[in-house]
Amino acid sequence: MPPEQPLVLIVEDDSHLRQYLTTTLRSHGFDVAEATTWEEGKRLALGLTPDVMLLDLGLPDGDGLSLARELRAVSRIPIIVVSARGREEDKVLALDMGADDYITKPFGSSELLARIRVALRHAADLSAPAPMVVEVGSLRMDFASREVSLEQKPVRLTRNEFDLLAVLIRHAGQVITNGQLLQEVWGDSAKAHATYVRVYMRSLRKKLEADPTRPRLLLTELGIGYRLKPDLD
């Protein structure tokens, strides 16, 4: 098997879901390693150094959250949490503990592949120096001159709006929790509140979206955070 194929580690106790994931990922050109328990997952994650890890939160012998935290302390492996609906708190917790993204069961293969690609690209970006100009679709951000343009038209942003958009665009395609946004933009010193994020999000949308109720760029993940829509395809 050629070594350039990315390796995906699946930590999932349900054999059917595992089989579906394995089949789908193999057919799309990924190498797959499988783990069914917390212990095995940790061992393989550290031993095989996979490129992406799919982590189920409900493992028979331990909490997926703690595995994400332990791995993040020693490794930069992108972790995508696989979780059931209605566990928004768990998702936020996992993301704040270092998981890179999440996907809700049940999910289709295109959604899964998109998440994996975003995670892989983001991991690749981390090893390179941060570019001074980032473009997503028709949105262009120049970090040196702090200029933003949409469809070649300049957009005037306040400092906080620019910083907020910067965090989202550097993680394009990945969900960023409200807590992470607050931390990145306002830092520890600000007695910031999640409402701040929503207030700036509203003004950003007014400047960047034609219809704020049908956003094409700044997507809301209710109860979790925001995601900038990537231009993968």
Added chain:
Amino acid sequence: MPCRPSLDPSGTKPGEDDAAAGTVRKARFMVPVDGRPGCSGLIRATCRMAEARGAAWIGVHLDGPRPLISSRAEERRLSDNLLLTEELGADLIRLSPRTRNEARELLTLARTHQVTHLVLGRVESNWRTRLAGSVLEDLSRGDLELIIHVVPTQPSAAPPAPAPVRPEALDLGNLGIAIGFVALATGVGFLVFHYLGLADVIMLYMLCITAAATQFGRWPTLIASVLSILALDFCFIEPRYTFVLTDIQHIGTFAMMLGVGWVILGLAERIRAQTRLAQNQERHTRTLYRLGKVLAEGGSVAAIQQRVVPFLRQELDLPVALLLCDAKGRLPVPVGPGLRLEAEELEVARAVMERGVPVGHGTECFTQSPCLMLPMPGTERPLGVLGLWFTPGAGAMPASRLDLLIPLASQIALALERASLAEDRTEARIQAEHEQLRSTLLSSISHDLRTPLGTITGATTTLLNPGPQSAPGDPKVLLGTILQESRRLLRMVNNLLDITRLESGLVQAKKEWAAIEEVVGSALSHLEEQLGARPVSVELPEIWVPMDPVLMEQALINLLDNAIKFSPPGSAIEVRGWVEGDRFRLSVADEGPGLPPGEEELIFEKLYRGTGRPVTPGAGLGLAICKGIAQAHGGTITARTRPQGGAQIVIALPMDGISPELNPDFNP
């Protein structure tokens, strides 16, 4: 209590009585019940005799005016004895005698009630019996075939001394007026003495003695009589202005004056006693009537308890508590505001439960306790205890009070029992309805879950074993079906989980200042596929609304899903938000057929499926979930058919109820 078997003057031995009666009449005992000492012994003896023969027995109380010389101790004994008679299982007959001949009354009663045995106490010979003759003598002159048992009675030693009975208080005011009468008579006497003569002056004094006797009672009358005699002697009888009596005839006059005073006093006292009795009875009747009205309002056990306790407190002017048994018939240790039972009081309450008789203040048991507890007997088990607290040192409770309290407690017990039975019935009905709903839910769910599963299974097996003539496009069609059905299944499972969580109260709206366009936008993006090319017009104010965005998104998804299901493909859907008063209103409207009249409320009921609509899949939970979410926010949900057509469902959320620290109006 010491009590020997009957001393039977007829000579028959116990056990031979029925044979001696020589008839087929069933033995029936009767005992007069009064307040004489030793009567309780008589009652117990009668009970034993009747029980030994397996006979019924009745107690008779001739409820006339009390004798002239009656003490409160006697009244109290009477009340105890009446109670005892009932407790021992006798029928108690109380009646007002038509004549003063006790014997004749007893004989008449014995005849009408077919009594075979009469039990009497041996009366100690005293001046009254010597004068009037004993009842026994009168009875023996009667013509009824009756076995008379004469039981030697002794004043009982067992009952503890009742709380000290205060002597009739000397009313100084009345005494003063009585003395004033005498002074007035003396004054008038001086004025008229010269014109009229001694006889008229004596009449004046008689007048004032009569007045005192009718108005004021024993002591003022006595003193007025003595003073009148002294004044008459001193002022008008020769030799005047001395107390010396020369004419022996005047002693007769004095005796007559005393005698008249005494007789009138007796009459007046009897009338007063009767009036008191009548007033007491009237008061009791009124109280019972008012209680009846209070109880007739019905309601739950708790509601009755809440109404009865203040009513009794006001009516009796005493602290009152209703202690109710739990389902196991045990008296729980009461907890509640203003209700603290001392250890002794609890003991009293338990004694009441065990014996089923009043215990505490003014009874034979725990007499010294300030509280009196009355049993509240139910038909199957005791319902509890009615407790009354008397002010310590206020003296004994009048015996007549207990006569009122016992029926009071029984009446309350009856009402409570009725209410508790009604509650049981209601609970059973709710349980049945719950069962009914559950079985409907189960059958509906099993149908709605099996249908898509059937499709998926069928399509998959066809894919695995395609027929010999399958078209090349078939797999794609079948796979599309599987995907659609899976999504339908998912929606249903999600709905079921949502409704379960909402109904169990596990879901609480975590309100925050939400940007309404984010919530609407997120809901729309979830339904992107179902919406397809449908035009959706969105009109929202740029405001912050306190809500749980995740829950509201679910509600919106359900509303939009509903609009998609119940309107023609390609027709427009309208989402609108506005503030009206202190409410934020969010409406989803479609261009479908609207709601059949009368179904505007029903559609939010669980499992309700519209009657006039095409049958559509779904477990009928979507709108019930919306209602649950609106309610979790303290809001409401309403539906109507718009004038221009199409259904409109509006969720109204309160704009308050969020802490000010979350206020988004801050300076960036």
